[in-house]
Amino acid sequence: MAAKLTFAERQVALLILVVIALVGLAMAALGAGDAMGVHGFIVLIASLGLIFVLGASLDAPAPTEDRSREYYDDPIKVGIVLAMVWAVIGMGVGDWVAWMLAYPDLRFDAAWSSFGRMRPVHTTGIIFGFGGNALIATSMHVMQRTSRARLAGQIAPWFVLLGYNLFVVLAVTGYVMGVTQSKEYAEAEWYADIWLVIVWVAYFALYIRTLARRNEPHIYVANWYYLAFILVVAVLHIVNNLAVPASFTAAKSYSLFSGVQDAMTQWWYGHNAVAFFLTAGFLGMLYYYLPKRAQRPIYSYRLSILSFWGIVFFYIWVGSHHLHYTALPHWVQTLGMTFSVMLLVPSWASAGNALMTLNGAWHKVRDDATLRFMFVAAVFYGLSTFEGSFMAIRPVNSLSHYTDWTVGHVHAGAMGWVALITFGAIYAATPIIWRRETMYSWKLVEWHFWLALAGTVIYIFAMWNSGIVQGLMWRTYNEAGTLQYSFMDTVEAMHPYYIARAIGGLLFLIGAIIGFYNIWMTARDVRGEVHTLDHPTGSEAGEPAVPVAE
Amino acid sequence: MMGLSHDTIVGIAKSFGLFYLIALSIGICVYAFWPRNRGQFDRAKHSILDDENGPIGGEESR
Known part of the structure; x- marks a missing residue:
């Protein structure tokens, strides 16, 4: 280091x-x-x-080579490993709470292990730990390659990566101790939030300075998505976390907003966390790693530009669909609903662009599990954006809201789209970054793929069933005009689906553990292959700094 | 409350907001389909397929 x-x-x-x-x-x-x-x-x-x-x-000894002639990949290596560590933690806790919902005794009666504290450990571990580290690591890869320039700075990449992980650790350990702002996906308290702002500004500056060094005239579209992710997440994070600490020597703070304004600010943040954290950045991954792995240029570059601006400008308005049938003014709800439906156009344009890129290379999708990860991710992206637009329509929402259907929808996006594109991108990047011919074991990549796909399908089918059953039971009236089912009846009806969901999650977790092992073994280079690439390498690589042929 | 009333904000959203979104979408389409941009888009989408052979040039000493 x-x-x-x-x-x-x-x-x-x-x-x-x-x-x-x-x-x-x-x-x-x-x-x-x-x-x-x-x-x-x-x-x-x-x-x-x-x-x-x-x-x-x-x-x-100080480095002797001309560092500006090689890419700086060390922070990317650490970022990929940290992403996989958080994947195992986040998915492990997620599956534990899934079993806890089916068998409440699995809480073991401790305060720290209650569902209310463990669930944010799961969501933060996955979104910020796994997703965030994967985004930071891959963005450092993409920004250097598409710019044909080295990262701007030697310390800044480490500050961003390690500082970001410190934020995630503070957030997660806080929940276990009962610290929370009670804002979904923004539970961390004020000092952790301030620290994230510092790290995030450094991240943005690193990205812009690297792009400023670029040797390509045009900034490749994947960078636009990553930049939208960084910039908008900064705005969202700062506004939603505006709060007054009760004391500067304690964790507790009070939000600047209250009532329906608080709810609207929170869901403006919450849905744009989905839009800009969990979509825009991962679309950046898709637009770089999928064409690269398929060795085919993106089907339509123009379409990728049009869908970028469509996604950016529609998504920012849709948050109010989380507040249908609440005290929020009706026209604001309608605004969110309308933009959610319009959002389907740029979303499907992106998914279609990815699938059309693969058209003509289906034999590669069949043979290469890494590319198949990305292909299935694009399909799930199309499916879950359709589902999301549909669920945002007010009468549909009256059935789906507060039920497990929402949970199923989120996981169709988080497992089927976000996690699968991430695994695909990591499997594509790992051999390149560590300079190996291939991954340690292609069979393990296959195992991971099928476990992940099976887990996702089991999970979302269980939650569709559960959610619709739940929603229908809540609105069934008997002849006397009163509710047919008590709330406990609906809870009991959920039990089999909760078991199925926990099994699906377990398969997904096992797949991720296999993936982590495979990446670790690739990094350790157990086969001892000496793989010399024909480009400049660092002084400790024991290779000439400039290829002999030059 | 602070200076801006609810009605004022709705008024801005319905007038300025509408036209700036329309102008923006026209601007983006013009950019995407401008004939002269075609060359650099084509170059960009092909150049990522082979980009592992190190940064071009260097800032320090060459």
Whole structure:
């Protein structure tokens, strides 16, 4: 990690770490007795650990090669591994709470293990831990390759990646201790939110500075999606988390918004977290890794531009469809509903563009599980955007809202689209980044693919059944004009579907563990192949810095 | 409440909001279909297929 830094850069990195350690110390001292004190210790230990790692190699020889002539892939390697670590944590906790819903005794009666605390560990672990790390790692890959330029900066990529993971750790450990803002997908408290803003601004600056170095005249469309993700998530995060801390030495804060304004701000944030975190960034992955893996250019570049602006400008308005039949003004609900339906056009344009790119290369989809991951992801993207537009229509929502149908829809998107495109992109990137011929085992990629697909299908069918049964039972009246079923009747009716859902999740989790093992073995290079690429490499690679042929 | 009333915001959304979205969509279509842009779009979509052979040039010393 430090081998590619000059002596001056190592000193700057140490200085940053010392400042962070001091902040951690202050939090630990001032916040003693509160969750903030525990978080102070976490910050302190994390930064001290890195200080020791860096300090040990402070006097190591400086890099001798011309660093600007090679891509900077070390942070990408760490990012991919961290994404897989969070995948296993997030999916593991998710499957545990799935079993807990079927068998409540699995809570084991502790405060920290209650559903209300474990569910945000699952959602944050998946969205921010798994998804966020995958987005940061792949964006660093895509921004360098499409710009034909090295990352701008030696320390900034590490600051972004490790600082971001510190945020996720603070968020997740906070939930376990009962710290929450009670805002879905934005549960982390004020100091963690401020830290994320700092990291995010550094991320945006890194991206823009790398693009500014580019040697290509045109900025490839995948970068537009990644940039939309970074920029809009910054705006969403800052506005939705505006809050006044009850005390500067404790975690608790109060939102600046209240009542229906709070609800609207939250769901403007919440749905755009789906739009810009879970869609725009992953479309960036799709537009880079799918054509690359298929070795075919994207079917229509113009269509990718049109659908980019369509997605960006329609999505931002749709949040109010989460608040149908509430105190929110009727016209605002209708606005959200209308934009949700219109959104189908650019969404299907993207999915269709991906599938048309593969048209003529179906034999590759058949033979290559990595490409198949991306193909199935595009299909699920098309399916879940259709479902989402449909569910946003007010009368449909009257049946689906508050039921498991919503949970099924979210997971069709999160498992079928987001996770599958991520696994496809990671399997495509891993051999390139670690300079291996192929993955450690293609058979394990196949196993992962079929486990993931089977898990997703079982999960969403269980939730469709469960949700529609639940919705219909809630609205069934008897001859006397009163409700036919009590709430407990509907809970009992869910039981078999909850078991099926937990089995689907378990298959998906096993697939992810296999994937992690496969990536780890590829990184360790157990086959000991020496694979020399014909491009400049770092000094520690033991290869000439410039190919012999030149 | 602060300066802007609900009716004012609705008025802006229904007048300015409508026209700026229309103008934006026309602008995007013009950009996407402008004949001179075709060349760089084609170049961009093909150039990603072979981009692993290192950064072009370098900023430090060449």
